[in-house]
Amino acid sequence: MTDVPLVSASEPPEASKPSEASEASGKGLDTRLVVDRGSFHLDVTLTAAPGDVVALLGPNGAGKTTALRALAGLTPLSTGGHLRLDGADLDRTPPESRPVGVVFQDYLLFPHLTALDNVAFGPRCQGVPKAEARAQAAAWLDRMGLADHAGAKPRRLSGGQAQRVAVARALATHPRLLLLDEPLAALDARTRLDVRAQLRRHLADFEAVAVLVTHDPLDAMVLADRLVVIEDGRVVQDGTPSDIARHPRTDYIAQLVGLNLYKGRAEGHTVHLEAVDDLQAGPAITTITTTEDLTGPVFVAFPPSAVTLYRDRPTGSSARNLWQCEVGGLETHGDQIRADLTGELPLAADLTTVAAAELDLHQGAPVWATVKAAQTHAYPA
Structure with a gap:
């Protein structure tokens, strides 16, 4: 991407969240991003109302960066694509003339300018007089809690401070579309926690x-109202964070939200699993008992924490689901140990370090895995 922020003149944001009437009038984003790049084809439809x-x-290579570049105007759309913002067709509008602000992954602040002048750069490009642009920039820095760093150049700013300057620089142009490219990726864990909370407040406004x-x-999950999941250049799931976390529809999404996911055919409370390449599915004869009473194609999901492991076949367990497995690998997962299991049903199980030691778990160790029906969740595929 270019090292010059995208800026342009635009009307200031409206003072309230969109109404149904405003959405009907064409305000917000309406785009179909079609991009052909050799063997890769992106075809993603996005709509969003003001305030969204x-x-x-x-996953890597899914097309996220290509989609962002297309929204910014840095990658042209192919035949069949369109980009409308607040009812205006931007397909042929050059990037620098679009009401778009971008926060880049590595911020790309001008190293020779102070934080104040970095933020004032956008308004100055819009024709705002220097003194007024600097006054606006000072107000944005104060809003970001950076008033005391207005005279500092980027090299003297911490990662979190540089990120907030980059956000202020993008917002100072009053964009109608704000694009954030991995805005927290360059921060350490502690700074990321603080800046994420601050960014959430700014996005809410x-x-x-x-x-x-x-x-x-x-x-x-923290920053967005809606998630759009892309795989191989296509949208595979679109919904609120809670909907997607509860109803993942691909193995990538299940791993993303930390669930074991399987696909099969339900007959009442019994789901017969299918062997599907892109899902964690075992042999066709494997079944899972659920509390839901369904018929037809379904997904079944449960968290690794719902899995209980035994070295010998349990005799007193009340769990309705029991599979013979083998430890394929062990890794630290937060303050627990995650066991990747193979066998009758490939799955992930979380247990404490003490439990892993008591079970003498190691790669190749045979185990029995149980899951209570009440801890599974089945839903139509």
């Missing part, structure tokens, strides 16, 4: 459309 924060998620590209599910 949409997160684009997906932003009254145009914001699109966030991230690989971090926590960033997406």
